[in-house]
Amino acid sequence: MEIKITLGDITKVPADAIVNAANPTLLGGGGVDGAIHEAAGPELMAECRTLGGCDTGDAKITKAYRLPAEYVIHTPGPVWRGGDDCEEELLADCYKSCLKLASEHRCRHVTFPSISTGLFRFPLSKAAPIAIAAVKDFCAESPEFDCIEFICFDEKTKKAYETALEV
Numbered sequence: 001m002e003i004k005i006t007l008g009d010i011t012k013v014p015a016d017a018i019v020n021a022a023n024p025t026l027l028g029g030g031g032v033d034g035a036i037h038e039a040a041g042p043e044l045m046a047e048c049r050t051l052g053g054c055d056t057g058d059a060k061i062t063k064a065y066r067l068p069a070e071y072v073i074h075t076p077g078p079v080w081r082g083g084d085d086c087e088e089e090l091l092a093d094c095y096k097s098c099l100k101l102a103s104e105h106r107c108r109h110v111t112f113p114s115i116s117t118g119l120f121r122f123p124l125s126k127a128a129p130i131a132i133a134a135v136k137d138f139c140a141e142s143p144e145f146d147c148i149e150f151i152c153f154d155e156k157t158k159k160a161y162e163t164a165l166e167v
């Protein structure tokens with residue numbers, strides 16, 4: 001199993017499952033969520049409307065429609081409120097919930113954005129090591145994945161994940 005860090009747009013990279021940094025309504029938002037819905041087409045929103053939302057740290061799966069993937073896994077990350085509101089545990093839960101669903105659907109290549117570090121303001125220097133540790137922990141128990149890939153939208157994010165992976 002390989003953990004890869006790539007600079008790019010998550011809607012353009014083929015995978016078995018693409019993870020969406022959603023919000024609890026699952027009814028769309030800005031950032032990567034907006035880009036994923038834009039690229040998938042309106043059928044994705046129609047399916048999301050049937051799901052009844054999703055708790056922070058949990059995840060729900062849909063088809064990927066026009067995206068280059070089989071599935072989209074939607075996970076609402078925690079909004080950063082200073083660190084005393086279980087934000088760190090909830091962020092780790094997001095990665096684990098997504099990988100559990102991906103595993104149940106026999107996905108081998110999963111792409112993640114940097115959950116919560118955009119509009120939800122989770123500090124990147126804290127989020128990247130939590131993300132890498134959560135993926136490593138999960139995959140130590142479930143070695144069926146070929147590649148877990150973090151698709152970073154800017155150099156600063158890519159650098160933070162590379163640093164976390166090297167430690």
Ligand code: ADP
Pocket residue numbers: 008009010011021022030031032033035036077113114115116117118119120121122151152153154157
């Ligand atoms: P959150 O609300 O969870 O913070 P955001 O979408 O605001 O989610 O930001 C999460 C990360 O996703 C940020 O690093 C942002 O730059 C990045 N991002 C935005 N658009 C894309 C995209 N098309 N592909 C990959 N990452 C993206």
